[in-house]
Amino acid sequence: MTFSTKRVGALAALAVSVALVATGCAASDGGDGGSGGGDGGNLAITFLPKNLGNPYFDTSDAGGKAAIEEFGGTYAEVGPTEAAPDAQVSFINTLTQQGVGGIVVSANDPEAICDALNEARDNGIKVVTFDSDTNADCRDLFINQATADGIAKVEVDEIAKQIGNAGQIAILSASANATNQNAWIETMKTYLASDYPDIELVDVVYGDDDDQTSFDKTAALLQTYPELKGIISPTTVGIAAAARYLSTSAFKGKVALTGLGTPNQMRDYVEDGTVTSFALWNPGDLGYLAAYAAKALIEGDITGAEGDTFDAGKLGSYTVGADGAVLLGDPYVFDKDNIGDFDF
Amino acid sequence: MTADIQHAPATRSYRDYAQPAWRRLLFTREAAIIALLAIVYVVAAVSVRNFAAPITITYLLLDVATILLIALPMTLIIITGEIDLSVASVVGLSSVTLGTLHQAGMPIEAAGAVAILVGAVAGAVNGFFITVVGLPSLAVTIGTLALFRGLAVGLLGTTAVTDFTEFWTDLAKSKIPGTPIPSVMVLFVVLAIVFAVLLHLTPFGRGVYAIGLASEAARFSGVRVERTKFILFVLSGAVSALAGIYYTLRFGSARGDNATGLELSVIAAVLLGGVSIFGGRGNILGVIAGVLLIGILGSALRLANVTSDVINIITGALLVASVVSTSVLAWIHRKRIGAGIKKGPPAPAQD
Numbered sequence: 169m170t171f172s173t174k175r176v177g178a179l180a181a182l183a184v185s186v187a188l189v190a191t192g193c194a195a196s197d198g199g200d201g202g203s204g205g206g207d208g209g210n211l212a213i214t215f216l217p218k219n220l221g222n223p224y225f226d227t228s229d230a231g232g233k234a235a236i237e238e239f240g241g242t243y244a245e246v247g248p249t250e251a252a253p254d255a256q257v258s259f260i261n262t263l264t265q266q267g268v269g270g271i272v273v274s275a276n277d278p279e280a281i282c283d284a285l286n287e288a289r290d291n292g293i294k295v296v297t298f299d300s301d302t303n304a305d306c307r308d309l310f311i312n313q314a315t316a317d318g319i320a321k322v323e324v325d326e327i328a329k330q331i332g333n334a335g336q337i338a339i340l341s342a343s344a345n346a347t348n349q350n351a352w353i354e355t356m357k358t359y360l361a362s363d364y365p366d367i368e369l370v371d372v373v374y375g376d377d378d379d380q381t382s383f384d385k386t387a388a389l390l391q392t393y394p395e396l397k398g399i400i401s402p403t404t405v406g407i408a409a410a411a412r413y414l415s416t417s418a419f420k421g422k423v424a425l426t427g428l429g430t431p432n433q434m435r436d437y438v439e440d441g442t443v444t445s446f447a448l449w450n451p452g453d454l455g456y457l458a459a460y461a462a463k464a465l466i467e468g469d470i471t472g473a474e475g476d477t478f479d480a481g482k483l484g485s486y487t488v489g490a491d492g493a494v495l496l497g498d499p500y501v502f503d504k505d506n507i508g509d510f511d512f
Numbered sequence: 513m514t515a516d517i518q519h520a521p522a523t524r525s526y527r528d529y530a531q532p533a534w535r536r537l538l539f540t541r542e543a544a545i546i547a548l549l550a551i552v553y554v555v556a557a558v559s560v561r562n563f564a565a566p567i568t569i570t571y572l573l574l575d576v577a578t579i580l581l582i583a584l585p586m587t588l589i590i591i592t593g594e595i596d597l598s599v600a601s602v603v604g605l606s607s608v609t610l611g612t613l614h615q616a617g618m619p620i621e622a623a624g625a626v627a628i629l630v631g632a633v634a635g636a637v638n639g640f641f642i643t644v645v646g647l648p649s650l651a652v653t654i655g656t657l658a659l660f661r662g663l664a665v666g667l668l669g670t671t672a673v674t675d676f677t678e679f680w681t682d683l684a685k686s687k688i689p690g691t692p693i694p695s696v697m698v699l700f701v702v703l704a705i706v707f708a709v710l711l712h713l714t715p716f717g718r719g720v721y722a723i724g725l726a727s728e729a730a731r732f733s734g735v736r737v738e739r740t741k742f743i744l745f746v747l748s749g750a751v752s753a754l755a756g757i758y759y760t761l762r763f764g765s766a767r768g769d770n771a772t773g774l775e776l777s778v779i780a781a782v783l784l785g786g787v788s789i790f791g792g793r794g795n796i797l798g799v800i801a802g803v804l805l806i807g808i809l810g811s812a813l814r815l816a817n818v819t820s821d822v823i824n825i826i827t828g829a830l831l832v833a834s835v836v837s838t839s840v841l842a843w844i845h846r847k848r849i850g851a852g853i854k855k856g857p858p859a860p861a862q863d
Binding site for chain 1: 561562565567568571575672674685759763764765767769770771772773810811814815817819820821824
């Protein structure tokens with residue numbers, strides 16, 4: 169309004185400018201490493217998780233960082249604070265402008281970031297998706313954490329081992345129309361029939377991925393089937409609720425429980441003996457493999473075509489499958505001996 | 513009585529209007545924001561690698577176009593002293609409407625028209641509760657924020673509609689030939705001119721300011737307070753729906769959770785642009801500068817590898833500083849007027 173408005177405005181402008189210059193200078197050091205590249209191509213690889221501050225992606229990106237340090241590339245991680253469908257677009261655009269060598273991204277939306285990724289690829293950037301894929305024509309490779317067969321097989325094998333290959337078991341699933349879970353349950357039934365004829369699947373109940381419902385359904389299962397020897401819960405909400413019920417009941421240690429869970433949810437129950445083992449993939453390995461896949465693309469060893477083979481450090485050699493997908497491998501089994509190594 | 517009225521203007525001197533017009537225009541809050549915008553741009557262009565490239569402008573404008581569009585009616589609503597928190601949910605609702613209708617076989621043009629109509633109806637629902645029932649807009653639009661978002665997510669579930677006609681998705685991302693400016697800016701400039709004329713050059717617009725300064729006084733002066741507010745909320749709904757169509761086509765993805773949380777970005781930018789949250793103050797130009805300032809700052813900081821947490825902190829601090837500086841300035845201003853004119857008119861209510 170008057171002279172003082174101008175002065176305050178100018179002061180604010182100055183403060184912002186100073187902050188910008190400071191960060192700008194700091195950043196140009198990092199940028200040099202990025203465009204520096206090397207003989208085998210530009211090995212500046214940036215991880216773009218769904219959101220920052222998510223323990224799952226902290227673990228996966230740490231795996232990526234370890235891999236990139238092994239082969240002498242430049243690691244960076246950027247990402248939005250919230251996992252909104254469009255939030256990753258501006259970060260992808262920024263990376264395109266900076267001219268990084270590769271982007272490793274877990275997509276919040278399979279379609280929304282497509283154009284931005286294709287623009288990056290038009291500028292020579294290699295794009296690898298992991299954990300959550302985009303449409304197949306928007307990326308060079310997808311690092312798939314697990315297949316339905318792999319998940320079904322590991323869960324049945326684990327429960328069979330724990331109950332001595334015979335007896336009644338039940339499944340505590342998510343909702344009755346959950347696509348993934350239903351596919352896994354069908355595979356489990358087939359596999360049980362062919363490989364474990366002495367195990368009887370007596371019931372499939374649905375906890376709707378709600379903690380209290382899953383808890384109540386577990387209680388009901390144990391009431392209904394007094395001979396029950398084991399429960400498989402192929403959902404992280406279900407297995408945690410079932411473990412909580414078992415740990416405080418008379419069935420603790422007598423009824424086996426396995427399924428898909430995360431170490432942080434399951435740690436207490438594994439340590440107190442309620443649960444012997446459960447499965448999931450190892451996000452650290454997932455990030456590690458994605459980083460090596462990006463390296464192989466950048467250096468021109470592979471193009472992402474089916475049948476391409478590349479080396480992934482300590483994980484060994486991998487082959488690209490149909491639709492540019494690379495399978496990490498069998499799910500990872502967590503038990504008392506290794507759960508301490510994980511924090512997600 | 514008549515003698516007094518004739519006498520008063522001759523002796524009173526309004527400090528605000530005592531200076532020549534160019535000085536009054538130069539030293540406004542809006543001018544300060546525009547100057548800040550220019551300085552940040554120049555500093556970023558010089559010090560941040562890759563920022564000076566024309567593509568920065570393209571990405572930046574594509575990103576802020578949604579906020580720019582919604583900020584136009586929001587400016588008018590906040591100037592009346594009201595607020596509309598449901599705008600981002602209307603974006604989601606419009607996105608889902610467009611998606612489901614297009615999936616059912618309707619062409620984009622018709623589906624878009626229906627989506628805008630849905631947005632206008634959503635705005636009318638807000639307007640009805642605020643002007644006819646007489647509830648506070650904060651409470652009403654918090655409610656409809658949840659309501660419209662719930663409808664949007666409920667209609668489409670967790671799925672997304674992605675198969676839009678390529679002509680339209682390409683148009684949403686296209687640039688004006690020969691420039692780095694996205695085509696959507698044409699739409700924005702047209703709407704910005706319409707809203708600027710409406711606010712600054714029409715009796716309706718004077719009424720908007722009058723309502724914000726003193727609602728009762730405005731009513732007694734013949735401003736149709738309820739009708740004005742109702743129209744503004746319908747406009748807000750319609751423009752938010754239009755922004756939702758742009759958003760959907762740009763990302764090629766219609767989802768119920770599109771643009772979640774966007775209302776706060778819009779309101780932050782409007783306040784940064786010099787509009788008083790208490791109403792009665794602000795203009796369109798300042799708001800546009802406010803939106804662009806937040807956009808440029810984010811873009812420059814991202815290019816400088818600053819993490820998104822830090823970007824949020826800087827944007828938030830800037831907003832707080834801007835609001836605080838206005839209050840401090842208003843206080844200084846009142847003191848100076850108080851000192852200069854013993855029996856002068858009371859200072860206009862500032863934020």
